[in-house]
Amino acid sequence: MGEFDAIIIGGGACGLMCAVQAGYIGKRVLILERNEKVGEKILISGGGRCNYTNLYASEINFISENEHFCLSAFAQYSVEDTIQFFEAFGIYGEEKTLGQLFPVSNKAKDIVQVFENACKELGQEILCQALVTDILRHESGEFEVQYELKGIFQSIRSKKVVIAENACKELGQEILCQALVTDILRHESGEFEVQYELKGIFQSIRSKKVVIACGGLPIKKMGASDFGLKVAKSFGLRVTEVAPALVPLTITGKDEEWYASLSGNSMFCRVSNDYISFEENILFTHWGLSGPAILQISSYWRPGEKIELDLSPHESIVEYLLNEKQINGKRLLVHLLAEKFPRKFADALGKYIPIQKNLASLTKEDLENIDSLIHHFSVRPAGDKGYDKAEVMRGGVATEELSSKTLEAKKVPGLFFGGECVDVTGWLGGFNFQWAWSSGFVIAQNL
Numbered sequence: 001m002g003e004f005d006a007i008i009i010g011g012g013a014c015g016l017m018c019a020v021q022a023g024y025i026g027k028r029v030l031i032l033e034r035n036e037k038v039g040e041k042i043l044i045s046g047g048g049r050c051n052y053t054n055l056y057a058s059e060i061n062f063i064s065e066n067e068h069f070c071l072s073a074f075a076q077y078s079v080e081d082t083i084q085f086f087e088a089f090g091i092y093g094e095e096k097t098l099g100q101l102f103p104v105s106n107k108a109k110d111i112v113q114v115f116e117n118a119c120k121e122l123g124q125e126i127l128c129q130a131l132v133t134d135i136l137r138h139e140s141g142e143f144e145v146q147y148e149l150k151g152i153f154q155s156i157r158s159k160k161v162v163i164a165e166n167a168c169k170e171l172g173q174e175i176l177c178q179a180l181v182t183d184i185l186r187h188e189s190g191e192f193e194v195q196y197e198l199k200g201i202f203q204s205i206r207s208k209k210v211v212i213a214c215g216g217l218p219i220k221k222m223g224a225s226d227f228g229l230k231v232a233k234s235f236g237l238r239v240t241e242v243a244p245a246l247v248p249l250t251i252t253g254k255d256e257e258w259y260a261s262l263s264g265n266s267m268f269c270r271v272s273n274d275y276i277s278f279e280e281n282i283l284f285t286h287w288g289l290s291g292p293a294i295l296q297i298s299s300y301w302r303p304g305e306k307i308e309l310d311l312s313p314h315e316s317i318v319e320y321l322l323n324e325k326q327i328n329g330k331r332l333l334v335h336l337l338a339e340k341f342p343r344k345f346a347d348a349l350g351k352y353i354p355i356q357k358n359l360a361s362l363t364k365e366d367l368e369n370i371d372s373l374i375h376h377f378s379v380r381p382a383g384d385k386g387y388d389k390a391e392v393m394r395g396g397v398a399t400e401e402l403s404s405k406t407l408e409a410k411k412v413p414g415l416f417f418g419g420e421c422v423d424v425t426g427w428l429g430g431f432n433f434q435w436a437w438s439s440g441f442v443i444a445q446n447l
């Protein structure tokens, strides 16, 4: 297998980009991937079409304890760099909606192919069916630390520095007065080697640098695990609270049947909570709500909280009804609603408002109820569909533990974290891949 500059755990978006970029600067890496082939999640992404970046990506599209953390990676490897990277391999992007870029071919497998070909050409090795189960840190050699004190005296070196007054004349200890200390520098010398030993269903492998690019918890059957988080914890790094994100929300109890009866109906609306709002489609399902607007808000939703739907975000429903009343007051409310919403939904609103009344007979109270229902439709989800249906994991290795410039663990030199296992979670729309590509690039520069 030969010598490697680093070992990358995980042949997903981040690990593959890291391997290729490392190859460009002459570094040899080995990817260890537990699945039979690399890039499984890329293959199913964007409905098999892979929304590989977003033209408008900025820090506001990411959730993190430190929303500025991702900026350094994006400054080093931008959306434009991503576009150029894929264009160099003949993959051109097509914007579908809201800046979301997909390959013109509409085939996610073309994206995976880029990495497989590039790794081959650059001589980067990929070992599949190689589940890593443990990482141990080994230290060897002599390592000396000296502190250098600088001040208005000749600089002095010592292995230990006591920041205190220690007058022990009797013991013959020397005291230098008028010796203002202005600076302390730390010097390291000697041979000191750290190696990480990777254990798994292969012969154990050692490497001075290890990249943890093994993703998050969504979709267990595709190889997802908490391995990255476990490794971080085992090296004393803090991991933030994690939860499924970009995930459908469930409705149970007395409203369950009402939502289920609308399964398959989709409509445009504004979904809001106390923190944020999104304008996109929602989709009714047998177990609750899905669709892009719901997936987006799910990343900001916490159990027990309500969300609000504005089903006519750009037109006052009352003004619409009053205008229509002037034209023909005999028309039934349900017919008007069916012009704005799917017929089945208009019928289902009969549970809450008098849809069989004609416009002329609607009272002030009726209009107030209609306004409240259409513009402030309140939903209290019971839960979410969990990691099996989530597109991404919210949370991960705390950003304060990593250098934003290199993504190396500050306390554990040689250990890098990138992609989904870091506490940087993108919105729906190509943002998560952009983070995976950018973080993979950054790590590669520092191997």
Ligand SMILES: Cc1cc2nc3c(=O)[nH]c(=O)nc-3n(C[C@H](O)[C@H](O)[C@H](O)COP(=O)(O)OP(=O)(O)OC[C@H]3O[C@@H](n4cnc5c(N)ncnc54)[C@H](O)[C@@H]3O)c2cc1C
Pocket (backbone or CB within 6 Å): 009, 010, 011, 012, 013, 014, 015, 032, 033, 034, 035, 038, 039, 040, 041, 042, 044, 045, 046, 047, 050, 051, 052, 053, 130, 131, 132, 133, 213, 214, 215, 216, 218, 219, 222, 223, 224, 225, 227, 390, 391, 392, 418, 419, 420, 421, 429, 430, 431, 432, 433, 434, 436
């Ligand atoms: C259904 C779906 C659709 C999506 N669509 C999009 C989209 O269109 N656009 C977008 O931006 N994002 C999308 N995402 C999110 C995106 O796929 C992830 O954010 C991205 O793949 C994260 O990259 P990663 O390299 O960090 O992790 P991954 O791509 O998940 O790669 C991690 C790899 O590590 C391997 N691994 C894990 N543990 C070990 C171990 N112990 N030993 C060895 N190997 C291990 C895994 O098998 C996996 O191959 C989608 C996600 C899902 C689930």
